[in-house]
Structure formats: C-alpha cells, structure tokens
Amino acid sequence: MINRYKNLQLIQQLDPEKDHWQICYLILGYEFPWDSLRALEVALMRTYCIPSISKLLNKTGEFIHRPQKRYDDTSIMLTEIIKWGYESERGQEALQKMNSIHRRFQIDNTDFLYVLSTFIYEPIRWNQRFGWRLMCENEKLATFYFWRQIGQLMDIENIPDTYQEFERYNLDYEKANFRYSDDNRKIGESTRDLFISWFPKWLEKPLKPLTYTLLDATMLDAFGFEHPAPFLCRTVEKILKIRGRILQFFPAPNQSDFFIDHPTRTYPHGYEIAKLGPDIKS
Known part of the structure; x- marks a missing residue:
C-alpha cells in the first residue's frame, strides 16, 4: 500500500529551524503544491490592499501594462529560490536580481515586513481551511524560519524573532493599514483580470464573482470590489474542502x-534570471 504520509513522517524527523529549506521544499513541491500557489496568489493580493504598496506598484506601470510578465517574473524568482535553495548558485542569482529590482x-521597511509575513501566514491559513491534511508544527515553524532567512538576505530590518x-x-499591520484607495482598485482589477484571462473568454463574466469568493471582506472593501453572494462563497468553500478530502x-x-x-506565458522558450524584472533604468 502506498503511504500518503511518507513526506510528513520525514518532516516530523527534521529540525524546523536547521532544516527549514528542506521542509519547505517538500511542502511546496510535494505536499501542497496547488494549494501553496493559490495561497501565495492571495497573499500577493493582500499586499495590494495597502495604499502605500499599491501606489508604488501603480506608479511603475508594470501591473497595468505588463501584468502577465510581472506575475511570471515574481513566480520564477520565488520558485528558483524555493527549488534550489537560497545558498545555491541559482537561488543566489534570483535573490540578487530581486534585491536589485527593489x-x-x-x-518602507514596514511594507517589506508585511509582504514577507503574508508569504508565511497565508499558506498556513489556506491549509487550515482547505488542506488535505493540516500542517504539522514543524511545517509551520519551518515556513517561518525559511521566509525569515529570505527577509534577512533581502536586508529587511526588524524581523520578529518568533x-x-x-x-x-x-494582523496588527493589516488592521492599521487596510483601507480603500484608487491605486488599490487599479492594481486589484489588473490582477483579477490577469487571473481571468487564463480561461476561455466566455467564462469571464462568471469568473469575476468566483474570484471574489477567495478574498475576505476586508480585502474586497480595500479594493472597492462588490461582495459576492453568500451562497456562492459557501459553495466555493465547500468545493475546495471536498477537494482536500479527496486528495487524502x-x-x-x-x-x-x-x-x-514549464514554459510560461511570458517566456515560452525559457528565461534567464538576469533578464527578469521591469525594464526601468536606475
């Protein structure tokens, strides 16, 4: 009989602080790949609810004029770091490229801290709602230690120790800074439309409210989006929970x-890490 929990058994034997990259590699690569990707997309959407962040993103024009490239560049750099590790040659190149862009x-350092925190806690919260199993303590702590180390390599200051x-x-940062702005709405609409563009054109109308079901009320208000019907939210949540049970x-x-x-939409024939990012002169 195939052991569905073989990776969990290995993870529970590892040290979440010393072996955080190995644990995160298993989480994103084998245990919760689809869920992790969806959760990180929601995490990025949450950061666009902060007016200071969305104002800067709107100013660069990348989200408005090249949203697919912006998405692919970010995804590629993060995947390189997670796949190969931040001490590898490819991981270091991706980190250096990300730092040079930033x-x-x-x-502001506080915005950097908040973005970093979403990469830790949104996947964990998604897992609590929709995972085929709950993350163990080692997985949660390893996620924290991994992204804390990434933050330190990005020269982010005052990262909490625990x-x-x-x-x-x-939680406190969201409570203090989530509020509506026109920049939020522009970046939110551009990102929403990007997600919808991956599907056939005839699905555009029904997909819009479905997209909103994955955003909580504070996010919808910060973007100025209409709230989806409660029954639709319940239906999507039930489907995702059923999916999790089946995966067991x-x-x-x-x-x-x-x-x-995989070939990406922006780079169907491959990419070079050095050429990623916005074409903006420093």
Whole structure:
C-alpha cells in the first residue's frame, strides 16, 4: 500500500529551524503544491490592499501594462529560490536580481515586513481551511524560519524573532493599514483580470464573482470590489474542502509538478534570471 504520509513522517524527523529549506521544499513541491500557489496568489493580493504598496506598484506601470510578465517574473524568482535553495548558485542569482529590482524604489521597511509575513501566514491559513491534511508544527515553524532567512538576505530590518510575534505584526499591520484607495482598485482589477484571462473568454463574466469568493471582506472593501453572494462563497468553500478530502486517497507524487520547468506565458522558450524584472533604468 502506498503511504500518503511518507513526506510528513520525514518532516516530523527534521529540525524546523536547521532544516527549514528542506521542509519547505517538500511542502511546496510535494505536499501542497496547488494549494501553496493559490495561497501565495492571495497573499500577493493582500499586499495590494495597502495604499502605500499599491501606489508604488501603480506608479511603475508594470501591473497595468505588463501584468502577465510581472506575475511570471515574481513566480520564477520565488520558485528558483524555493527549488534550489537560497545558498545555491541559482537561488543566489534570483535573490540578487530581486534585491536589485527593489533597490530601484523607495520602499518602507514596514511594507517589506508585511509582504514577507503574508508569504508565511497565508499558506498556513489556506491549509487550515482547505488542506488535505493540516500542517504539522514543524511545517509551520519551518515556513517561518525559511521566509525569515529570505527577509534577512533581502536586508529587511526588524524581523520578529518568533512565529507568534510575526503573526501578531501581520494582523496588527493589516488592521492599521487596510483601507480603500484608487491605486488599490487599479492594481486589484489588473490582477483579477490577469487571473481571468487564463480561461476561455466566455467564462469571464462568471469568473469575476468566483474570484471574489477567495478574498475576505476586508480585502474586497480595500479594493472597492462588490461582495459576492453568500451562497456562492459557501459553495466555493465547500468545493475546495471536498477537494482536500479527496486528495487524502491519492498517492503522494513521485515528481513535483511545481518544480518542473514549464514554459510560461511570458517566456515560452525559457528565461534567464538576469533578464527578469521591469525594464526601468536606475
């Protein structure tokens, strides 16, 4: 009989602080690849609810004129770091590229901290709602230690020392800074339309309210989006929970689809890390 929990058994034997990259590799590559990707998309959407962040993003024009490239560039850089590790040659190149892009702009350290925190806690919250199993403590802590290390390599200051402290920062920052702005709406609409563009044109109308079901009320208000019907939210939530229950009966993948070098919409013939990012002169 195939052991669906073989990766969990390995993860529970690892040290979440010392072995955080190995654990995150298993989480994103084998245990929750689809869920992690969806959760990180929601995480990025949450950051656009902060007017100071969306104002800067709107100013660059990347989200309005090249949303698919912006999405692909971000996805590629993060995947390179997660797949190969931040100490590898490819991981270091991706980190250096990401840092060089960020240095072109004046970004407040508190905004950096908040964005970093969403990469930790949104996947964990998604897992609590829709995962085929709940993350164990080692997985939660390893996620914190992994992204904290990434933050340190990005020269982000004042990163909290514990999982609980950083989660409190995440919640308090949202409470203090989530509010509507026209920039939020422009970036939110552009990102929403990007997601919808991946499907056939005739699905555009029904997909819009479906997209909104994955955003909570504070996000919808910050974007100025209409709230979807409660029955639609319940239906989508039930479908995702059923999907999670069904996955329990499938064997763990022997090869990670998350880490396979699929052609992207922006780079159908491959990419060079050095050429990623906006074409903006420093």
